Amino acid sequence: MVLLITSALVETLTKHMFGNYLEQRDQIEIGGAPSWYMMPVDDEMCAFAHKKGSMDYIDRVKEKSSFKLKRKIDDTIEIVIYDNLKNIKNEKEKAVVNQFKKDIDLPVFIKKNVRYSRVSYEDEINTTFVRACIPKTTIISYQEERLKKIKNEVLNVKVNNAFDDMEREQTKTTGYKDPNDPF
Numbered sequence: 207m208v209l210l211i212t213s214a215l216v217e218t219l220t221k222h223m224f225g226n227y228l229e230q231r232d233q234i235e236i237g238g239a240p241s242w243y244m245m246p247v248d249d250e251m252c253a254f255a256h257k258k259g260s261m262d263y264i265d266r267v268k269e270k271s272s273f274k275l276k277r278k279i280d281d282t283i284e285i286v287i288y289d290n291l292k293n294i295k296n297e298k299e300k301a302v303v304n305q306f307k308k309d310i311d312l313p314v315f316i317k318k319n320v321r322y323s324r325v326s327y328e329d330e331i332n333t334t335f336v337r338a339c340i341p342k343t344t345i346i347s348y349q350e351e352r353l354k355k356i357k358n359e360v361l362n363v364k365v366n367n368a369f370d371d372m373e374r375e376q377t378k379t380t381g382y383k384d385p386n387d388p389f
Contacts, residue, residue, distance in 0.1 A: 238331045242324050252323070252339040253278050261327045263334050268322055271338035276316050279345065283307060305356045319344050 244254050253274035257263045287307050309315075324337040 238328065238333070240324070240326045240328070240335055242337060243326075243335050247323070247337075247339055249343070250323075250339040250341050251275070251278060251282075251345055252337050254335070254337050256333055256335045258331075258333045260332070261334065264325060264327070264336070267334045267336045268325070268338065271322070271336045272316055272320055275320060275338050275340065276312055279312060279316075280309075283309070283349075305359070309352065315348055316340065319348075 239256070243256070246252065253271050255267045255271035255274055257267045257270070284307065287304075319340045320338050321340070322336055323339050324335070326335045327333070328335065
């Protein structure tokens with residue numbers, strides 16, 4: 207059952223990322239901004255940022271776009287969890303989903319994989335524009351790997367609980383537990 211849930215999470219993630227891309231096509235036009243600004247990119251999840259000021263702000267705008275990318279991935283995961291959680295009744299399976307929700311390694315993943323595909327300083331309006339992207343396949347692979355680890359952790363907990371239940375049952379029936387028995 208845990209395998210089914212992890213598969214469902216990845217499938218929902220893939221569908222959601224593709225659906226968002228289709229919905230965002232050709233919807234935004236901002237006067238003064240470069241033509242690529244806020245436009246979705248095929249097969250990539252992107253975040254955009256801008257800041258008024260000199261070219262000295264380029265690094266700050268890059269950081270801001272990376273933060274927005276993290277928030278966008280977190281939001282996507284939250285939607286995926288919402289879509290899948292309503293079908294889950296078992297507490298251990300809910301634990302898998304909740305572990306999927308919290309990713310302490312996401313900032314490092316973004317740092318490692320982000321590509322600033324566009325950085326532009328528009329001197330007429332004194333503003334820096336940045337587009338930060340990560341390929342969707344990279345995000346999906348990363349999330350699949352996370353789910354495998356979480357699934358293994360949950361399976362280990364299930365195995366340990368089963369052994370504990372067997373031990374409790376043995377103690378009940380015999381009334382004696384051998385301290386040297388590893389089981």
